[in-house]
Amino acid sequence: MFCCYESGFGKVNRFVALFARQSVVNEPPLGASDFKAAPLLQTHLLKHGQGGSGSAGSNFFRALALFGAGASGLLSCATIAYASDEAEHGLECPSYPWPHKGILSSYDHASIRRGHQVYQQVCASCHSMSLISYRDLVGVAYTEEETKAMAAEIEVVDGPNDEGEMFTRPGKLSDRFPQPYANEQAARFANGGAYPPDLSLITKARHDGQNYVFALLTGYRDPPAGVSVISASQALLCFVL
Structure with missing residues (x-):
């Protein structure tokens, strides 16, 4: 998902940066190599002009740049939230070969x-x-x-x-x-x-679904030698209760 975003919006952001730099420091007009970075925008740019008279085109690209920055921020927040959610659950459950996971499979x-x-x-x-x-x-x-x-x-x-x-x-x-x-x-x-x-x-209702439940029910082990647990004579291997 993130790679797709980089290959799509990344090209748009680079093209918008080139256009903004040209309008600020009066660099030479964009050439054919620049259009290759974002071919879908070539028609719009030619329609509204590249110079100072193309104010509509400039406004469009400024808005597009803001949109790209906002989308980047949202994706970054989503990535951080997913990582924190994974860390919150501690050790990952084992993945079991459930016979009903296939498309044409059914429950026993x-x-x-x-x-x-x-x-x-x-x-x-x-x-x-x-x-x-x-x-x-x-x-x-x-x-x-x-x-x-x-x-x-x-x-x-x-x-x-x-x-x-x-x-x-x-x-x-x-x-x-x-x-x-x-x-x-x-x-x-x-x-x-x-x-x-x-x-x-x-x-x-639980992260990793049936793997979590099965690991919870079968994950109890005798505690290591010299280690005492608070609640019972057994320790749960994968989870902290």
């Missing part, structure tokens, strides 16, 4: 089913998936009958009924996954002040 449905079982047994006690409905699992990890039976195991507050009262009913396919906590304050109280993130779109 058996792996999705195992992942949902792990979520139910381990993660769901703290983390929500508030954007996922039970019907999203049909044909992906379970059959429709299996998913209906799974949804029926939960109780959902619904209503009001004809008497204006709320009631509970068995879950159905259109219901979202149940929340582990009633609200954010309850979640923070149960987790020492930390708020467990929702996992519905976690791979889109």
Whole structure:
């Protein structure tokens, strides 16, 4: 991206500099070799004149020079921001050969089913998936009958009924996954002040997506000899928690 900018706007900037220098110090008029640096501007220059009578052409090139300087500044800021964003994330995650990354590839449905079982047994006690409905699992990890039976195991507050009262009913396919906590304050109280993130779109919400999540889950190692960690008997290899 930056190289393309240099090859395009760089030629324009050099040509504008030559034109500005000519108008200030009365250098000889621009020649054919100068036009080669920016061939698309030759027609405009000939139309408005090269000498003092070409005031419209001079104004055009001054505006173009300002535009080039502004574009250069914006690209420089973007480059610095990208570099600081990379540094902010510390060590880079390993890149894993995911079988579903290809254009014609698809997810391993058996792996999705195992992942949902792990979520139910381990993660769901703290983390929500508030954007996922039970019907999203049909044909992906379970059959429709299996998913209906799974949804029926939960109780959902619904209503009001004809008497204006709320009631509970068995879950159905259109219901979202149940929340582990009633609200954010309850979640923070149960987790020492930390708020467990929702996992519905976690791979889109984290830098390097699925590589980050997989490295986070599998990156725990025993600490080196003689090193003690604060929170647990294991140390996370790739991240600082």
